[in-house]
Amino acid sequence: MRIGLKLDYNYQRRRSYRQVYGTGPVPGELRDAGIEAVETAVWPDTDDAELLEYIRDCVEAGLRVSMHPYTEGTDFNPTSFAEEDENQVRQLHIRFFKIASVTAELQRTNVMVNIHPAADAGPHSRGFLVRQSVRFFSWAGEWCAVHAPGVHPVAELQIAPGEGAAIKRIGDRFEELEKVVTRSGVRATWDFGHAVLNHLRFGTPRTPSETLLARIAHVHCHDVIGEDHQPLQDGEVPWRRFLTMLREAGFDGTVVLEIPPRNFLSAGGRGSFTKTVGAMKEFLGSSG
Numbered sequence: 001m002r003i004g005l006k007l008d009y010n011y012q013r014r015r016s017y018r019q020v021y022g023t024g025p026v027p028g029e030l031r032d033a034g035i036e037a038v039e040t041a042v043w044p045d046t047d048d049a050e051l052l053e054y055i056r057d058c059v060e061a062g063l064r065v066s067m068h069p070y071t072e073g074t075d076f077n078p079t080s081f082a083e084e085d086e087n088q089v090r091q092l093h094i095r096f097f098k099i100a101s102v103t104a105e106l107q108r109t110n111v112m113v114n115i116h117p118a119a120d121a122g123p124h125s126r127g128f129l130v131r132q133s134v135r136f137f138s139w140a141g142e143w144c145a146v147h148a149p150g151v152h153p154v155a156e157l158q159i160a161p162g163e164g165a166a167i168k169r170i171g172d173r174f175e176e177l178e179k180v181v182t183r184s185g186v187r188a189t190w191d192f193g194h195a196v197l198n199h200l201r202f203g204t205p206r207t208p209s210e211t212l213l214a215r216i217a218h219v220h221c222h223d224v225i226g227e228d229h230q231p232l233q234d235g236e237v238p239w240r241r242f243l244t245m246l247r248e249a250g251f252d253g254t255v256v257l258e259i260p261p262r263n264f265l266s267a268g269g270r271g272s273f274t275k276t277v278g279a280m281k282e283f284l285g286s287s288g
Contacts, residue, residue, distance in 0.1 A: 001243070002064070003280050004037035004256035005030060009046070009054040016261040020273050027061035034277050037064040037254045039114065042096055044076050051099060059106045066112040066218070066254065067103075069096055072119045072169075078136035079118040079129060093140060097148045104150030112218045112254070113153050114189050115140070117170040117180055129170045130179065137184035154218050155181050156189040159228070160198045173204055178212040187217035190246070193228035193258070196237045200224070207242065213249045220258040221280075231259055231267045232276045240283055255280070 011017040011026055022029040030038070038058055042051065058065050071077040071092070081089040093115075100111040117133035124132075133155070140153040160172040171177040174195070181188045190208060199206045208216070221243075222228055223235035232239060243255065257276060264272045 001247070001252055001284055002036040002254050003034060003277065003284070004039055004064075004066070004254040005035045006068075006256060006258045006260065007038040007040055007058075009040045009042070009051045011054075014261070016265060020261040020264045020270055022270075025057070025061070027058045027063055031062045033274070034281050035063065037066065037256070039066045039068050039112075039254075039256045039258070041068050041070055042099075043070055044074060044092055048095070048099060052102065055099075055103050056106065059103070064107055064109060064254065065103050066114060066256070067096060067100055068114045069093065070116075072116060072167075073121075077119060078115070078133055079120045079124065081118075081132055081136040081139070083135075083139060089136065090139070093153075094143065097140070097144055097151050097153075100151040101148035104148070110150050110152055112189075113151060114156050114218055115153055116156050116158055117177070119158070119167055119169045121167040124168075126168055126170070129168055130176065133170045133180045134183045137180060137186045141184060141186045152187065152217065154187050154189050155184075156218075156220070157191045157194050159191075159194040160202055160204070162201070172198060174208045174212055178209060178215075181215050182211070187215045188212060189218040189220060190216045190242070191220040191258070192237050192239055192242050193220065193222040193224050193230075196224050197228050200236060206238075207245065210249075213245065216246060216249070216251055217253055219243075219246065219251075219253065219255045221255050222258045229259055230263055231272045232257075232279050233267065243283065 076092045104111045118129040144151040158169040158172040161167050195206050198204045223230040223237045225235040
C-alpha cells in the first residue's frame with residue numbers, strides 16, 4: 001500500500017496549503033514527508049492546461065496522480081448519461097479520461113479516476129438512478145479499455161443524505177455500490193469516513209461484503225470526529241482494522257488521506273499533518 005493525499009491542482013493560490021505543507025514546492029515537500037501519491041479534484045470548469053502542468057510537477061516530484069471528478073448538481077452527472085457522442089456527461093468524462101491517459105504515460109503506471117455514481121434531487125426513482133449508474137460505468141470501463149488502457153474508472157461509496165433531504169445518491173450503501181460495480185464491471189473506492197458516518201447516522205454496515213471487498217481498488221481514509229474528513233486521531237474510524245481487512249483481501253493500492261488543509265490547521269497545523277502521516281507510515285511498516 002502507498003500513502004496518498006488529496007491535493008488541489010491550483011494549490012498555489014491557497015494560503016492554507018502553504019501553512020500546512022511549507023513554502024517550498026508542495027509536491028516535493030509532500031514526497032519528503034512520506035506521501036507517495038496525490039488525488040486531485042476536477043470539475044467541469046477545471047483549466048486543463050493548469051491541471052496538466054500540476055500533473056507534470058507531481059510526477060517529476062515522484063508522486064503518482066489520480067483524479068476525482070465532481071459533478072453532483074450539474075448536467076454532467078451520470079444521472080444524465082447517454083451513449084450518443086453529443087451527450088455532455090460522455091464528453092466531459094472523455095475529456096478527463098484523456099488527461100488521465102496522458103498522466104498514465106507520464107508516470108508509467110495506471111491512473112484511477114474516482115467517480116461518484118448518479119445523484120439527483122428530481123423525480124427519478126432510485127431504480128432508474130441505479131440503472132443510469134450501471135450504464136455510465138459500463139461505458140466508462142469499456143471506453144477506457146479501448147482508448148485509454150492505463151486508466152481505470154472506479155465508483156466511490158457516497159455519503160448518505162440527511163433525513164428528509166430530497167437528493168438521492170446512488171452507492172451510499174455498500175449493497176447498492178456492490179450492485180453498481182458488479183453489474184458494470186468496474187472496481188470500487190471504499191471511503192472509510194463515509195462508511196462510518198453512514199453507520200453512525202443510519203445504522204448501515206461499516207464494512208463491505210467479501211464480494212465488494214475483493215473489488216476495492218482505491219481508498220479514502222479520514223477520521224470522523226463530529227464531522228468527516230478529519231485528521232487521524234482517536235475518532236470513530238477504525239482505519240487500522242479496515243486496512244488490515246483490505247491487506248488480507250489482497251489490496252495493494254493507494255490509501256488517500258482525504259483531509260483538507262483547513263482541517264489539519266484546525267487540529268494543530270503542520271503537527272497534525274505530520275502525526276497523521278506518521279501514524280499511517282508506522283502502521284503500514286509494522287504490518288508488513
